[in-house]
Amino acid sequence: MNETTLVTTPSSPAQLLADTKRPASTPAGLVGDTPVLWIGEPFTPVGRGFWAKLEGHNPGGIKDRSALYMVQAARGRGRLLPGARIVESTSGTLGLGLALAGAAYGHPVTVVGDPGMEPLMTGLLTAYGAEVELVTAPHSTGGWQEARRERVAELLAAHPDAWCPDQYNNPDNVAAYAPLAHELVAQLGRIDTLVVAVGTGGHSAGVASVLRGYFPHLRVVGVDTTGSTIFGQPAAPRLMRGLGSSIYPRNVAYDLFDEVHWVAAPEAVWAARHLARHHYATGGWSVGAVALVARWLSRALPAEHRIVSVFPDGPQRYVGTLYDDAYCKEHHLLGHLPADDPDEIGDPFERVVTRWTRCTRVVDPLSFTGERALAGAAR
Structure with a gap:
């Protein structure tokens, strides 16, 4: 036997929008309100x-939230100047968030990864406009993570106006x-x-x-x-x-x-x-x-x-x-x-x-x- 599905018609146009996300004028507007x-x-x-x-x-994952917030906060405090480069160590997800923030606020982004970063992630980051650097050898005690951080320090020294979010220690x-x-x-x-x-x-x-x-x-x-x-x-x-x-x-x-x-x-x-x-x-x-x-x-x-x-x-x-x-x-x-x-x-x-x-x-x-x-x- 066929069953009839009852569809309730909203009484006003406002009700149509009650449970939907608002249209976004920038990619940053797509972040949050996840199910x-x-x-x-x-x-x-x-x-x-x-x-x-x-x-x-979220467009890139949970770290879209932190990338956008850290970039907004740094810009507001004058620590990240207009158009300055963002440099950070990441295994991937924060890199996607920073690429999103860079696109939203007009900053070039350099992501430092290691050989464990998936080819798909490297391709996505490049497609979204980020420059990807891969370290080639782990640190003797801190492993790949510390090797990435050392390369970030080198890049910051080479680009005095660049800014690093320092996701590990940034409140x-x-x-x-x-x-x-x-x-x-x-x-x-x-x-x-x-x-x-x-x-x-x-x-x-x-x-x-x-x-x-x-x-x-x-x-x-x-x-x-x-x-x-x-x-x-x-x-x-x-x-x-x-x-x-x-x-x-x-x-x-x-x-x-x-x-x-x-x-x-x-x-x-x-x-x-x-x-x-x-x-x-x-x-x-x-x-x-x-x-x-x-x-x-x-x-x-x-x-x-x-x-x-x-x-x-x-x-x-x-x-x-x-x-x-x-x-x-x-x-x-x-x-x-x-x-x-x-x-x-x-x-x-x-x-x-x-x-x-x-x-x-x-x-x-x-x-x-x-x-x-x-x-x-x-x-």
């Missing part, structure tokens, strides 16, 4: 699930995410747990600090990658991009976190691919890692507990990596079903983690240099 999607079964157990903020619906990178937090409050009303990837520390600190003002008992769960130093683990080669660090970004707000999870690359790939197959919403390494942790929390916490995750980007730049079987086989990323539960450690310096692991003691590693030295000696 929220329920992620439930079959990715999660029956009757359980979590909400995902889909930041991949504007944190302030940029207040609108995202406000959108979540408007969209969901109540939030009990926030699950966020941690890299530069910008969106985790910016969103969590604002939400804590609304929900004092909010639980904040940070998601890092194995091999990252952010939460006290020793540096190791990292395949995953967009989360983790081999330096210690000062924008990371350690006091906001109730627990941290480290996720390995095969586990993130499994989660990202299953999200794509079952929910038509997915992204890169950060999305897979965050989704894996939020999935577990949806089972571990009471059913009425409202869990919100932030998906920083979409899948487009990862077509040749996470979603490419040849790449995944080359890096031994397939066929690794994540455990039902994470490993547990009582202290971030207890041992080196190589798979999904949880710790409820969160500290700033730079405040525990002696403890880290003892842990390193024990290993």
Whole structure:
């Protein structure tokens, strides 16, 4: 039997615009007001699930927000002069945001990456008008990240009028995410747990600090990658991009976190691919890692507990990596079903983690240099 779909006609033209985004006169106007999607079964157990903020619906991803805000703030303070060059180190997503900001405000952009940057990302950045430089060798202790930062310093010395956002330490990178937090409050009303990837520390600190003002008992769960130093683990080669660090970004707000999870690359790939197959919403390494942790929390916490995750980007730049079987086989990323539960450690310096692991003691590693030295000696 055919069913008739009832269509309600708005009583006034104003109602037609009530739930739509306004026309944008510049690309910057497309940033923000991203949707929220329920992620439930079959990715999660029956009757359980979590909400995902889909930041991949911004033109370039979540860092469009911070790029625009940091550029606006620097221009307002006179630190970024009209037409001056913007130079920054990035694994890709901030580069897209800076290219967008450069187009919106009339600034040339130079992005410093490394050989791990996907060819698709290099092509996109070039298409959007950014100059891309790739460093050729990692720093002896700071890895590719520090090598990129050293090249940025060289470029700034060669171009005295150039400006670097310094996303790792710039407080504007944190302030940029207040609108995202406000959108979540408007969209969901109540939030009990926030699950966020941690890299530069910008969106985790910016969103969590604002939400804590609304929900004092909010639980904040940070998601890092194995091999990252952010939460006290020793540096190791990292395949995953967009989360983790081999330096210690000062924008990371350690006091906001109730627990941290480290996720390995095969586990993130499994989660990202299953999200794509079952929910038509997915992204890169950060999305897979965050989704894996939020999935577990949806089972571990009471059913009425409202869990919100932030998906920083979409899948487009990862077509040749996470979603490419040849790449995944080359890096031994397939066929690794994540455990039902994470490993547990009582202290971030207890041992080196190589798979999904949880710790409820969160500290700033730079405040525990002696403890880290003892842990390193024990290993």
